[in-house]
Amino acid sequence: MSSKLKLYNTLTNKKEEFKAINPKHITMYVCGPTVYDFSHVGNARPVVVFDTLARLLRHDYDKVTYARNITDIDDKIIEAATNGNIAEITEKFARHYEDDMSALNAEKPDIVPKATDYVDEMIALISDLITKGHAYEANEHVLFEISTMDDYGELSGRKVEDLLAGARVDIAGYKREASDFVLWKPSSDAQPGWESPWGRGRPGWHTECSAMIKKNFGETIDIHGGGQDLIFPHHENEIAQSKCAHGGRNLANYWMHNGYLTVNGEKMSKSQGNFVTVHDLLKEFIGGGEDIRLCLLTAQYRQPVNFSKGGVIQAKKQLDKWYKTTQGVEPTVVSDAVLDALRDDLNTPKAIMELNQLSKNENKKGELLASAQLLGLLESTIEKRLMGSLKINPEKIEDKILERTTAKMDKNWKRADEIRDELNKLGIKLLDRPDGTTAWE
């Protein structure tokens, strides 16, 4: 390996050299969606970022197991399922999620665990925490008692005192401390629920990830990822549960958090209403999943990306260029310069710069293609890309070109230009070649 992988670790707020627990098998877990609605572009950013990391890890290591969960039990889902049919809604949006993310060239993770398949494991974890004195039952709830943990707040850099001072939570009377969090809560007859030692109920939000990681990977994994907004409280609480259940051992050695997608400088979020769903964007940019992916990779993952359609268009232009220069080329090896950039905490903008350097070199087109593909780009062909976004029958285009060529021979420039404009409106550009033939794209 020409360079070593370095990753920024939220746990230490430093860029660190990556040291695998077992270099023969890397383990990575990323928080996935709560499936109650379409995902917006902001939700897609971690998917693209960690997919890119997974691709790099697969290039550098023999075996990588990447898990991304699906939260299919949650109060929002219960709310969204007005007819009470939870499974209908979760299955529908899980499917949309899979479709949308694969349109962005994000490979399916090796494991896609669903929360509802891990209820037994969650109950076991909660029981364990009660036995070890870190959780207590109150008013049909089970709560994690943060005062029983010495280093609570290590990930987010928060002190328990500050939390309490700033707490704007409705403090439920049965909590011993305001920031104790729910591990288990009761369900009404109308709500979905599972039998447990504490009555019929459902798990709290943070519990599933801890249980899934334990079951699939064991106590400690290499990398745990997600959006910055998950640092607190979600990941902090995952750490609390898992460490207290596992004798203080780390849940993950490296915690990585991607920055937000912003719109006019502000976070894209559902509650603010400033979001664009991937589903809708793909309708607008037909066949443009790769354009969206590149757009998301133009900034380093910890920096914000200001989303705009102009940005997607710019990415599209970039890809069109690369597709042209690699037409008919077979991928060879991934460039060291691109690898160096990616191994430096996933510096995708620098990697993109290196791709541009490669594209200028006649002899490095195979490297360009192989390197771009490591980033999940240039995975299609120029022909498919064209056809995917075509709004007109190719034969009709040929007819028009023929008509225009005739007009040109008669020096009827007016008619020739009319035809060109007409096709232009349909997004088709004509290329008059020096030999007199006309190609289109």
Add this chain to the structure above:
RNA sequence: GGUGCGGUGGCGGAGAGGCUACGCAGCGGAUUGCAAAUCCGCGUACACCGGUUCAAAUCCGGUCCGCACCUCCA
């Protein structure tokens, strides 16, 4: 109030003490019936004020501004 991240040319966006990426847009040229595409050339920017240094966008101190988390959130 606490915690964290930022402010780079018209725009996007790396870099992080001297060699001043890269892309888009723009301008000039080659080419073209005119275009498009392509090729060649052109940009001395790093919020502000001090300091350290032979040398600072990069280090140190201060100021201003923005964003985010502390509540569900990728």
